[in-house]
Amino acid sequence: MVYCLNPDCSKPDNPDNNKICHGCHEDLDKSSKEYLFRGHYRIIKQLGEGGVGRTYLAEDIDCLNKLRVIKKFIYPVDAPNFEKAKELFKQEAEYLSELSHPQIPHLYGYFEHNHAFYLVQEFIEGKNLYDEVWEEGTFDEIQLRQLLKELLAVLVYLHEHNLVHGDIKPDNIMRRSYNKQSQLNEQSELVLINFGSSIKFDDNQKIIGSFGSHTRGYAAIEQIQGKATFASDVHCLGMTAVRLFTRCFREDFEDNKFNDWLYVDGELKWREYGEERGSKVSDELANILNKMLAPLVNNRYQSAQEVLDDLQTIIETVEPIASENNTENVSNIPRCKPTFVTPDIPPRRKRKKTKKTNKELSGNIAIIGPASGKTTYLATFGYFTNVVINTILESISPANDNSEYLAEQTEYILLSQSQFEPSRTQTTIAIIPFYYYTYSMKSRNLFNDNIKKIPVVFRDYSEYYFNVLSNNENANSKNLTDFIRDTTGINDKGILLLVDGNLPREDEQISNALKNLQPHILAEHQQRIALVFSMFETPKLQQYRKNVEKFAEIFFPQTVNALDDLIEYKNCDVAYFACSAFGFLEEDGKLVPNVDHIHYINHETLSHWGVIKDPKHWKPFGVVAPVYWLLTGEHDKRLLKI
Structure with missing residues (x-):
């Protein structure tokens, strides 16, 4: 994929072989390397794209090549909330133009160009x-004190200008990166960004400008x-602090359903929550x-200054408590010590070893599980693996209309940065589609060039059936009966249970x-x-990639015990995968998730989904093994990379 850096371009994604x-x-x-925009902005690369704006990194050649961020408003004109989204974009520029503070991005320009709106801001390097x-x-506690001290000072400044930020959360707080020549104490580390949800008051505390958006949680x-x-x-900043203290974030779902484990019976x-995990x-x-x-x-505190006064008192008089997970002295620079808090669990009972069977499946595989990306998994398996070269995998080729259509969808989604629709709930098992593939493998014997072709058939069952099965609701319904028979009633049926590794709360349901x-x-x-855990690009899961069974024991203990029972009483073979x-992408010598979050407005709420950040360097892993x-x-470690 070649990306055109011309901001006026309507279709910047181009196939590799395109010259124009x-x-x-x-x-x-x-234009894929740099682009001179409006005579003095040399655009270097695209930083990201959401439902409302596309951002570029640029050099201002009229200002000593200083780095700038250029945001282009790209919300679809025919979208129902177009006018509100445009006002949100313009409002951010208007409010930033009135502010001058080292912890707020400086606004350098807001203009219309070829019927599109642009905003030019200071570039904040960091995360x-x-x-x-x-x-x-x-x-x-040391880091929480520093967080509050820095951001309360920003809020005092904003409130003096009759402005409420309106969307303070960890995503909207940047920590600056410093080069070796920078002096750390010359300015604060934390910068408050994204003023699109800000609320403006007049001198009588009457709201005179607001988009009305906010983030629940x-x-x-x-x-x-x-x-x-x-x-x-003040409330938003307090919630930000406790979520960084606990690393517990509210998760929103469709139909206004959500999970927020910081609340117990509404309190x-x-x-x-933090103390149970060693944080004090x-x-x-x-x-x-x-x-x-x-x-x-x-x-509540009525002003940021009131909080700052109380905070300063405890900074001067109270020694901070070191959490069990953060015992090193970090008083100089507020940085987190790498840790992954694990729950206390009973030791796993001694399990019978999985018996290795010599039978070979003809290729019938049922993909089941809660909402965990089953369709995305299947699409990745059928599309990506056909374009990689491996010593053992020759190819995986679509073999019917359903699998070919899924491959076409995958290619479109990569180009358009959209997402798959969830598997639809079908009224009968009979109309759930079959996906046929031909799985071609080279011989494991280096002196044998034979290609072995195995037909494999997948069925992708929506989470509806799994939820009904887990709740044992309508146990005698034809849908459930057919699902159970279709999943287990054939001698050559294999079960691929796909689970989101980020959601240990689903352990009981899966069990x-x-x-x-x-039975x-x-x-x-x-x-x-x-048992396949998805989303293992997430930083908190990466450390368990080479020991997935241990990860399952710690975070999905009930599921592991249920699988142990199947091994012991039903002679099943069980294996664990991630x-x-x-x-991943490699950035500055580190592996980072190759994912961007696309933001869009849904029912006047800003939502997001995950998309491939860099399709050209897309390299999923673990889908073939x-x-x-x-x-x-059989296990083959070479397949864990694809």
């Missing part, structure tokens, strides 16, 4: 705190009701945070489903079950 851009007809040999907390670990009740005050920012229990803070800091988080605005499936599995079939449909094992009963 198919969107703007520029010479790609030049946001959401990425940092997953890469480096939870914040301890951070916003206070009064802000959600459209009655934000300066104390609403915020952030301190208890002093009573004095906890009291400040609890007052910042008071649900009723009248019980219940396996227990309810157990229907025949021991003489010696059924193979591959995979990622996104894979589970299928190979299900087909042959």
